[in-house]
Amino acid sequence: MPQSYRLQGKGRLTPAKGLRFSFDGKHYSGLQGDTLASALLANGVHLVGRSFKYHRPRGFLSAGAEEPNALVTVQRDAARKTPNVRATVQELYDGLDAHSQNRWPSLSFDVGAVNDLAGSMFSAGFYYKTFMWPKSAWKNVYEPKIRAAAGLGVSPDQPDPDHxxxxxxxxxxxxxxxxxxxxxxxxxxxxxxxxxxxxxxxxxxxxxxxxxxxxxxxxxxxxxxxxxxxxxxxxxxxxxxxxxxxxxxxxxxxxxxxxxxxxxxxxxxxxxxxxxxxxxxxxxxxxxxxxxIERHLVFAENDRPGIMLASAARAYLNHNGVAVGRNVGIYTAGDSGYAAAIDLKKAGAGVAAIVDLRDNPTGALVDEARSLGIEINHGRAVVRTAGKLRVSSMTIRPKNGGAERTIAVDALLMSAGWTxxxxxxxxxxxxxxxxxxxxxxxxxxxxxxxxxxxxxxxxxxxxxxxxxxxxxxxxxxxxxxxxxxxxxxxxxxASESWAGGMVGSGPGAGPDDTVKAFVDFQNDVTAKDIRLAVREGMRSIEHVKRFTTNGMATDQGKTSNMHGLAIAADALGKEIPQVGLTTFRPPYTPVTFGAIIGHARGPLFDPTRRTAIHPWAEANGAVFEDVGQWKRAWYFPRQGEDMHAAVNRECETVRKAAGLFDASTLGKIEVVGPDAAKFMELMYTNPWEKLEAGRCRYGIMLREDGFIYDDGVVGRLAADRFHVTTTTGGAARVMNMMEDYLQTEFPHLNVWLTSISEQWAVIAVQGPKSREIIEPLVEGIDMSDGAMPHMSVREGKICGVPTRLFRMSFTGDRGFEVNVPADYGQAVWEALWAEGRKHGACAYGTEAMHVLRAEKGYIIVGQDTDGTVTPSDAGLDWAIGKKKTDFVGIRGLTRPDLVAKGRKQLVGLKTKDPNVVLEEGAQIVADPRQPVPMTMIGHVTSSYWSQNCGRSIALALVAGGQGRMGETLYVPMPDRTIEVEVTGMVFFDEAGGRLHG
Amino acid sequence: MANQVTATRRPAQSGRDTSARNVKLAVLPPAERISLRAPAGAVEALSRALGLALPVRPCTSATAEGRTALWLGPDEWLVLDEKGGDLLAACAGVEALHSAVGISHRNVAIAVTGPGAETTISAGCPRDLALEAFSVGACARTVLGKIEIVLLRTGEEAFRVECWRSFSDYAFTFLDDAARDAAS
Amino acid sequence: MLLIRCPYCEQDLPELEFRNAGEAHVVRSGNLVAESDEDFERFLFIRENPKGIIYERWRHIHGCGRFFNAVRNTVSDKFLMTYKAGEKKPESLPGDAK
Missing domain, CATH: 3.50.50.60 (FAD/NAD(P)-binding domain)
Incomplete structure (x- = not known):
């Protein structure tokens, strides 16, 4: 029966443009311009889904975006599988492959329909009330089972191949x-x-x-x-x-x-x-x-396949040339039902009867219907329907009660009016x-x-x-x-109008009736459920909505909200506006995640930032780690080395000879102007006015509350020019905070800030051989200890290009940081690498950098501090300019809590067993025998195996830590308790001679 | 004592280009750039030194002899020289209060041209880029997708997109993705 | 996404270019060290968080970079006006300020 409901000469589609498609594995044909819904209807298919809760058979309610029932899965291939597509919206294409949802084992025989027989059990609020205890069972047993039984389509399990x-x-x-x-x-x-x-x-x-x-x-x-x-x-x-x-x-x-x-x-x-x-x-x-949007009428069993909105049937007829039935009943509360009946009758489809709730309908459409010989039953209501997988009859009676009559139909159109x-x-x-x-x-x-x-x-x-x-x-x-x-x-x-109609439940679905008269088809909410919600004490429509889930399905109640509201108002004995209207929220119809994400997938999900030296590191086998958006070389394994072996070798090599490290990601800010030093005095705890040009200083920046915000080495290039470095992660926020103070608190200062983070590639050359490696490539800079001591900066040339050469160290060994314009970064790195190899140097990554700095007790802001650590807590009191009268955080530092005894302070920890490496984040207790929950007095912030020390090392924040030197503390772990000794933070070269040696 | 290794320059995304039906993308060759900051009183002296009138109207630019100054803020200009002129040297002699910082290597420029150029950039830039709202010569620091850019309209169907070096891969990839959509 | 008038760019521009920077007109004392604990607490922690008209700071961070002040209604999310950093808190607001 190919498209046997398609009427010749009707509709606007071209008969020659045929398309093939399948639904639940069965093949059909349709026309270009059809929706999946109109094409199925052309083939006489009304049954397309099972309802959410009761698994009742459902067909098409509408011909548009408001559709609550006809949700299908459209599958193009294994990955292109879209659930919950409204068949009334999906345009037909050749080869379209659609499947029904929420049924097992098949659409016409669905085991879940037993819920419908037990329908009296499954009233509104049933799940809330029944599956209340034990509490844990909700999460582990009830919810998964309920979700599996009630549901929409299944999400695809492969990445979306579309863009x-x-x-x-x-x-x-x-x-x-x-x-x-x-x-x-x-x-x-x-x-x-x-x-x-x-x-x-x-x-x-x-x-x-x-x-x-x-x-x-x-x-x-x-x-x-x-x-x-x-x-x-x-x-x-x-x-x-x-x-x-x-x-x-x-x-x-x-x-x-x-x-x-x-x-x-x-x-x-x-x-x-x-x-x-x-x-x-x-x-x-x-x-x-x-x-x-046209509303349906709320009456008993108004949800069988074949029962739909009058306007939908007209769209299928007048646009697609499809008759939704051959013997169609119409149930209406206004003129719109007549228009549908007239169109169908004129197209040659059989019209069984019009049932009109109005007592004395008049007007042109009523007259026309009558003149076409259509039976009109005014003042009457449809109170029931029959038909298993499709409506087969409607039972009508006078709306205020009286004798019933059953009329055979193969489709039933409804119109309660327009919302x-x-x-x-x-x-x-x-x-x-x-x-x-x-x-x-x-x-x-x-x-x-x-x-x-x-x-x-x-x-x-x-x-x-x-x-x-x-x-x-x-x-x-x-x-x-x-x-x-x-x-x-x-x-x-034009003569049509969309006035009139009714809201609320129809005759036979009133407070005394125990029928299933659906208000919200997608969530299976009946008029009875809404009345129950009111009986259970819900007064606001927002509560009624949540209790019954009326209007909460993916169609957001486009057809149901007004009926639900009217029924609730009636039950409460109030006027509709007093009960209120639920809020309309975006989206109007469901929006795919793909549309929201747009271009931001794969490489465009988030920017991946790479340094100028990245290609070299990649070519030389570096393993990278993500640091914010940056890719940083983590370690450089050689043949056969695991991470541990590579990091141990890198750490040893740096201290024995030298190592090259890509420090380009450090934030850098050029502070320029006659008031540059004044500004630095205000932004950092340290004194800057007296720092000579050509010298560097380790600076600490606080927030106004007195806690450490960032740190870094600052070089003074000239009286009016500083080269400030920040942490990698702090680059943007430090710049923002500096701008904030400069623009709004200190606008009188003549100074300007420019981010130069990406202007300069930075190559750290660290280790006893560092000077020998750099020196042959440098022009115009005397690198001798006398001319260029630790913590100094010089401008000159390296490999023929400009450099800002810092002598500074984040390893505790003699070290330099070579800044060159970024595009030269890789070439200068390669030249330094060639020199370095002559001296046995290696390239090292961020892991070795972390170990080396921890051996010296150098902190990492954000790892060893967490936004509640003061300079004093971190043992950095020395970096505060004692004579200063103002800097950001100066007053915060004197807050009572910040000077109180017993604050958590940074200390070193040595495990009693030197081979045991603590876990970062592990909690510390004073007495491991105390009952659980124990009093935790701190936690491990940094912990590594130190090959140079031949043992594990750790830093920790411990309450009153600086007064606990030598004490034994405990780190309870799931399988054992680890004994540790509190020590100073410096584990290697405590005297510090190697910085200069 | 320095041996005579001269570092070769490796600009980011060097030579990368692509063309879709309505749009061409090309990473531009390196240019000299400074970030110039100065109060109103120094504008005249700096303009003289640079050989172009620093624009003082918001979101406008001025071009002369391969040199372009873009108004980015009330005391901030991005000055470009595509002929290799030394902008820092040009400002060095100016006594009036200012800050000139070299950022030639910080930025990468991508030219977006063709009838679909505006649509391409609009995939990620929330500004109104119609000619009436963003005319030839208009410029602004703004956003493109998830990054910050400086946008300059160089012609009715031509834009220059500047971004920081490490964001240039993202910028080009984004524009490429958007250009293909603009062509469809 | 809101449109915000940047008083420096003199244009209404998309919110994506801006960042909120908290309440405006919180004065940092020129002699902070001398402040009492109570005064410092008020300066550092206490904010109005009003329902209705708020005076707040924004930064045109992905634009001209300037911090400025704005008057916004926190209920309707409407900006009543914006003005430059350092300018006095306006004594009267444009028409629909209620």
Whole structure:
């Protein structure tokens, strides 16, 4: 039965453009322009899913983005597997492979449906109340089981092979929604020549014109007018028309997030095309033309496959040429149901009967239906349906009770009226007001520069909508600074209106009925559940929502919220506005992580920073570690060496001969100006005024609270010029803090700061042979001990290029740091390496650097300090200028807590067994026999095996540590307790002679 | 005593380029650069020394003889010389209060040109780059994806993107990714 | 993402270029060492954190680099005005300040 529900000569698709697709492994055919939903319906398939909680069979409710039921998994290959795709939105492509979800073993026989039989057990709040104890079982037993049984699709388990892109866009007028209103607004705004963006979620503009029939605009039928307008708009240089694009979030100052689905509709996507594109639009004015969503009616068993919204059936018929049934029943609370019945009847589909809740419906559509011979049952309600995997009959009775009658149907269309789509307006922080007469919420007070037009603003006819939108477009352009002639609104001739309807539960689903009348299809919430929530004491709609999960599914209650609210209000005996409306939050429809991430994947996830010397290290076998965004050479293993062996060798070699180390990542700031020294005095604890040009000093920077913020060696190049170094991780924040003080606290100082971190590559050459290695390459610098003592800096040339040559040491051995302009870094490194090899030097990495500095008790800010450590705690009192009257942190240092006894202080630790290496972060106790929880008096901050000392070494923060020298403390570990002795922080060359030797 | 090894220069991303349908990307050759800081009173003297009028209007630039000065802040300019002129030397004689710091090696420049140039940069730059809002000669320090850049519009369909050396790989890779989207 | 007017660039620019820097008009004493514990506590720790109008500092960190002051409504997230660092706290605010 190939597409046996496709009606010849109906719809707008081309019969010749056939496509093949499969659903649950079965092959079907459809047409270009179909959605998966319309193509399945063309083949008579209504059953597409099982509901979330009760596993009830479900079909299509809608023909659009509001769809709660028809969620499927679309699979292109092993990695391209998208769960929870709304079949009503997914465009058909050749070879599309879709699968139903939440059923086992098959869609038509689902074991989980037993939940439906036990439905009285599974009322709202059931899970909360039943699985309360024992508490731990929730996490380990109940939740995993419940999650497995109730659920949506399964996430793909492979990396997403598609790519995604992003753009910032700016425009004067953004129009959201491409129905008649959006088109009219965009055309009027575009006349101004200003930048206009028109976004619509469908593949083609047209909105409700897709299903409406009989409307004429500017002498064309509505749909043709929309297509013509789309073409002319797309041809304007100042207009961007984005189809397949959903505005999902409306943020502050007219910042709107759009997702464009670029290739989900293509048979073979990929190549240069992203799957989706995120648009972050800043608009001067926004026109909201988001339309309205039809509501279903709440009655018993209103969820069987084949029961759907009247407008959806019209879309399938008028656009796709598909009849949703051959004997269709209609249940309506307004005119919209009649329009569907009339369209179906005229198309040759059988219409069983119209059931109208209204007592005396009148009007053109009612007359037309009657004249077409359609049976109309007014003042009546559908109170029940039958049919296992598809509706087979509806049972009707007078709405206030009376004799029942059952009518056979193979589809049942519902219309309770239209809910204005105020989601984006509400996200813009605009205030909604309840219109008591029409029982709906409408935009009231605007919080941003936007305007709602058409159905989303409560406007009820096409003619009024187009006129309103056209004027709004013109005014938006004018307000955004455009000069525009008075826009001529398109001429509309249409009779349909989307007024009227009802909210709440229908007859037969009232407080005394125990039926399953669904309010929220996706989360299986019934009218009964909402009343139960009220009985259980929920008063606010926010509580009712959370208790019942009404409106909390992926469709966010697009069809259910108003019904839920009305039922809750009724149960509470209050008016709807007194119960309140739940908050609309982004996203309007689900947004993929890919769209949010955009370009930021793989190498673009985060910048990877590499030094100028990186290529050499890579070529020479370095193993790298991540230090912030930097890749740093960690160690340089030789053939057969593990990390331990390599680090031991590097540490020994540096102290025996020399080592080369890439220190380029250090932060560097050039401080220039006549007040440079004054500024340094204020930013660092140390005195600087008297530091001679050509000399260096180790500086400590505090925060105002008195704790150590950063440290580094500072060289004075001239009276008015300092070369400041910071830690690698501190580079950006130190610069920011310096700028902050300079601009806002000390603006009278004539001094400027420039980041030179990346101007200079830094090669540390450390060890007894360091001078011999550098000297042959240097011009214009006397490197003798007399001329260039420890802690001095000289400018000259190395390898023919400029250098700032520091004599300084982070190893405790004689050492230098060679700064050269970054592009020369690798060449100078190679020259130094060639010299170094003559003296037995090695290249060493960050691990050896850490060990070597720890052997000397040099701290690393951020490792041995944690933001609560003062210079005194770290044994660095000597670095505070005692005569200074101001520097950042000077007052903080005298706070009572910072001078109190018993503060944690940095000390050295030696394990009693020299072969045991402590774990960094391990806690320290004074008495290991005390009961748990023990009193912890400190923790290990640095710990290494020191090959040079022939034993393990560690630094630790210990309460009152400096007064505990020689004491034995304990480090309890899971398998044993380690005895340690408190020592000074220097483990190697305590006298310090090697610095100069 | 110095032996005569002369270090060869290895600029980051040297020679890297790519072209998509509407966009060309090219890493530009090294240029001389200084970060120039000065109060209003020194602008005239520095302009004279540099041979171009330092722009004082926000987000504008001035170009003369291969030399370009970009306004980055109320007392800050990025001065470029693409002909190898010694900018530090030019400022050295100026007595008026200022700070000139050499940053030739700190930055890498990427030229983004073609009809899709604006779209390419808009993939990661939140500024409005339409000609009306960001005209030829306009410049700004801003962001591109997850990094900071200095952006200069050198033509209606041409931009110069400057970033720090270690971010240049990210910048080029980002622009390359964006250029392919701009072409699609 | 907010748009913030940088008083130095004289343009409304995207928030991505800016960084908040805490409450404004917290004065650092010229003679900090002489401050009492109470005064220093007030300077270092005590902040208003108001619901409504806040005077705060921002830095146009990925732009002109300048610190400046802003008046923002913490409820609506609306900026009422911005002004340069060092300028006095405004005595009156533009129209819709309530």
């Amino acid at each position: 995604y892109s992003a753009r910032f866009a700016h425009c004067e007028v953004l129009v959201i929604g491409g129905g008649a209103a959006g088109i009219a607004a965009a055309r009027a705004a575009a006349e101004s020549g200003l930048r206009v963006i028109l976004a619509d979620e469908q593949a083609e503009l047209g909105g409700a014109l897709r299903f409406e029939s009989g409307a004429s605009i500017d002498g064309m039928d509505g749909w043709s007018w929309a297509q013509e307008a789309a073409r002319s708009l797309a041809g304007m240089p100042n207009v961007r028309v984005l189809t397949r694009t959903t505005a999902f979030g409306y943020y502050a100052q007219n910042f709107v997030g759009l997702v464009e689905r670029v290739s989900d509709h293509l048979a073979s996507p990929g190549g240069a095309l992203p799957r989706e594109r995120l648009w972050q639009v800043r608009a001067k004015r926004v026109v909201l033309a988001t339309g309205a 204005p789509s105020v989601h984006l307006f509400s996200q813009s922080r605009g205030r909604l007001a309840f219109d008591a007469e029409s029982r709906r919420f409408l935009p009231s007070d605007y919080a941003q520069d936007c305007v709602a037009v058409g159905a989303c603003n409560g406007t009820e006819t096409l003619e009024a909508t187009v006129a309103e939108a056209s004027k709004a477009g013109e005014q938006a352009a004018k307000a955004a600074g455009g000069k525009t002639a008075k826009a001529v609104a398109p001429k509309v001739d």
